[in-house]
Amino acid sequence: MTIPNFHGTVLTSADEGYDDARGGFQLAGWHRPELVAVASSASDVAAAVRYAATRDAAGRGLPVAVQNTGHGTPVPADGGLLIDVSGLTGxxxxxxxxxxxxxxxxxxxxxxxxxxxxxxxxxxxxxxxxxxxxxxxxxxxxxxxxxxxxxxxxxxxxxxxxxxxxxxxxxxxxxxxxxxxxxxxxxxxxxxxxxxxxxxxLKRLYGGGLYFDAEHVPAVLATYREWSASVPDEMNSSVALVPLPDLPTVPAPLRGRHVAHVRIAYLGDADAGERLVAPLRGVAPRLVDNVREMPYSEIGSIHNEPDVPMGYHTTHALVGELPQHAVDALLRLTGPGGSDAPRIMEIRHLGGAMAKAPAVPSAVGHRDAAYFVAFLSPLAGGATADGVREFHDRLDAVVAPWKLGHALTFLYGTNATVENVRAAYEPDAYQRLVALKREYDPSNLFRLNHNIPPA
Ligand SMILES: Cc1cc2nc3c(=O)[nH]c(=O)nc-3n(C[C@H](O)[C@H](O)[C@H](O)COP(=O)(O)OP(=O)(O)OC[C@H]3O[C@@H](n4cnc5c(N)ncnc54)[C@H](O)[C@@H]3O)c2cc1C
Incomplete structure (x- = not known):
């Protein structure tokens, strides 16, 4: 199989390498594109798009999807042309x-x-x-x-x-x-x-994680909520409730514990950072406390998220506020001793510069969100997306009264519906996007994505 003027590799399901090229970080829901075009240059990408746009004699196109790492696959690229851009790493x-x-x-x-x-x-x-x-x-x-x-x-x-x-x-x-x-x-x-x-x-920052044991989780969340409302824009933070497995890959003090993990990234001097973080440290003894002055190059250690491929189901909301009674309800479901469903909850503090109008306007919506609240269920040990969906519905219902909409970067898989995509924008921005889609892609060639239909 060849594509005119395309110098990379073109793969069908019959070819060795097809599974590697269509796979990605998210293991729960592999797509089955008709073709995978592994691009070796920008002009390869252009050749693949031209091919897809006019593929058959009737001029009907093959829908196009794009993939780099597969961290955020929205809809499966089944039956389409998947352009793999992961080799363009410059x-x-x-x-x-x-x-x-x-x-x-x-x-x-x-x-x-x-x-x-x-x-x-x-x-x-x-x-x-x-x-x-x-x-x-x-x-x-x-x-x-x-x-x-x-x-x-x-x-x-x-x-x-x-x-x-x-x-x-x-x-x-x-x-x-x-x-x-x-x-x-x-x-x-x-x-x-x-x-x-x-x-x-930015050379250095004051950052890292404070890990608290299960018994302190309610106090940590209550303090975090009040504390985050009072900090300057230089303070970036989040908190996650994580049931950690009892495995040698987990640091010994955290193994098998349901922890609250407070993450700090303060862009100021370490003394001021320490003073700001003191109320959080004062909640309880930490199982691990690695908040310290660090070089920017270590920023990935703050959340310390796993980078091995995995299957997971997530839902989230951008909220204008997060009252304590909502936090209490979430805690009952996602905290230690809550549901049996596999679950991680994360609350990220937004606002600050994110709430300001950009110098050059863009389509990005919900700049007035105060917090991002996300729920993630790992799909391991027999758990399926269908199996955890009802649990996620209950979590989503708790934050619904304060929900402004979605963040596009966190809409994956079955959540990347046209309705949820629409909810990532302000209504007038969405109408403008539809009009521009009609102008730039009237046949919706690019539809295997967070789609904004042109009509
Ligand atoms: C562990 C983890 C941590 C994360 N942390 C954050 C975070 O802190 N903040 C945040 O905002 N998001 C975060 N995300 C979400 C992440 O930003 C999105 O999933 C993002 O889409 C991943 O991009 P990718 O290229 O790695 O993934 P891919 O799955 O390869 O891309 C996702 C989609 O983006 C589109 N796309 C990819 N490449 C192109 C291209 N070249 N041209 C046009 N469209 C393209 C396609 O529709 C594609 O399906 C996180 C995700 C994970 C899994």
């Missing part, structure tokens, strides 16, 4: 202009590696293994977000192949509408081959 940093350019296959760890030696940082998320481009196009809730703002606000230029197969370099000056739509509308408007974005000076 990252360059220009310390003079404090910018980086990342190709479509780059991950945040690649940016950290290139930027940190220059004392520079990007608005990365919690996991260094996540892809840069998809995160930036989806809004990007950064681990430094209260200080740095939405990651997508730092994008300066986007290299993209649009549905007509053209390779374009899109900026606020060249194509204001498309630039607005791509930052938030993501894969709906094309396959992005590289992004240029701002970096900011």
């Amino acid at each position: 990252v360059t940093v220009d310390p003079g202009s404090r910018t980086a350019r990342a190709e479509a296959g780059a991950r945040w760890r690649d940016v950290v590696r290139e930027a940190a030696p220059h004392g520079l940082a990007g608005a990365n998320g919690s996991a260094p293994s996540v892809g840069v481009v998809s995160y930036l196009l989806g809004g990007g809730i950064s681990i430094l977000g209260r200080t740095a703002g939405h990651a997508s606000d730092h994008v300066r230029a986007i290299e993209v192949v649009t549905a007509d197969g053209a390779e374009r370099r899109v900026t606020a000056g060249s194509d204001p509408d498309l630039f607005w739509a791509l930052r938030g509308g993501r894969a709906n408007f094309g396959v992005v081959t590289a992004v240029e974005f701002d970096l900011f000076p």
Whole structure:
């Protein structure tokens, strides 16, 4: 099987390498594309899009999906053309202009590696293994977000192949509408081959994790809620309730315990950070406390999320507020001694710079959200997405009264419905996205994604 002017590898289900190319970080729901086009350059991406757009004699297209790491697969690319961009891994940093350019296959760890030696940082998320481009196009809730703002606000230029197969370099000056739509509308408007974005000076930060044992979880959550409402924009934090397995891979003090893990990323000096964190430390003795002054290059250790592929089901909400009685209800379901369902709950503190209007407007919505609340059920040991769905419905119902909508970057799998995608935007922004989709992709060639149908 060949695609005209395509110099990478084209795979069908009969070919060796097909399973590797279609697989990814999320193990619960592999897609079965008709073809996988493993791109070796931006012009390969353009050739694949042109092929998909006009594949049969009747001019009917083959729907296009894109994949880098597979951390955030929205809908299965069944029957479509999956463009695998994971081989385009180039990252360059220009310390003079404090910018980086990342190709479509780059991950945040690649940016950290290139930027940190220059004392520079990007608005990365919690996991260094996540892809840069998809995160930036989806809004990007950064681990430094209260200080740095939405990651997508730092994008300066986007290299993209649009549905007509053209390779374009899109900026606020060249194509204001498309630039607005791509930052938030993501894969709906094309396959992005590289992004240029701002970096900011950051050598060291005061960060790490405070781990508390099960008996202290209610007090930790109550203190965290009040404390987070009082901290300056330089303080970035979250808390997760995690039942940890009794395995040698887990640090000995945490093994087999249901912990509250408070994560800190303070962009100020260590003394001020220590004073700010003192009320949290005062709640109870910590099982592990590794909050300290650290180089930016170690930022991935703050959340310390696993980077081995796994199956999981998640739901989440961006909320305008989170009253104590809602926290209490969540605790009864997700805390120690709660449901038997496999569950992790995370609350991230938003606001600060994330609430400010960006210098160049984008489609990203819900800037007024105060917290991001997420639920994750690992699908191991026989647990299935269908099996945990009813439990997630109950969790979602608890936060529903304060829900503003969704964050596109965290809509995966069966949650990436047209309705949930719509709820990632303000209503007028969604209408503008639909109109621009009609202009740039009227046949909805790019529909195997967080789809915004053109009609
Ligand atoms: C452990 C973990 C931690 C995370 N932490 C954060 C966080 O702190 N903040 C946050 O905001 N999100 C976070 N996420 C979510 C993450 O940002 C999204 O899942 C993101 O989409 C992953 O991008 P990817 O390229 O790695 O994944 P992929 O699954 O490869 O991409 C996801 C989707 O993005 C689109 N896409 C990918 N590449 C392109 C491209 N080149 N052009 C156009 N569209 C493209 C496609 O529709 C694709 O299906 C986290 C996810 C995980 C699993």
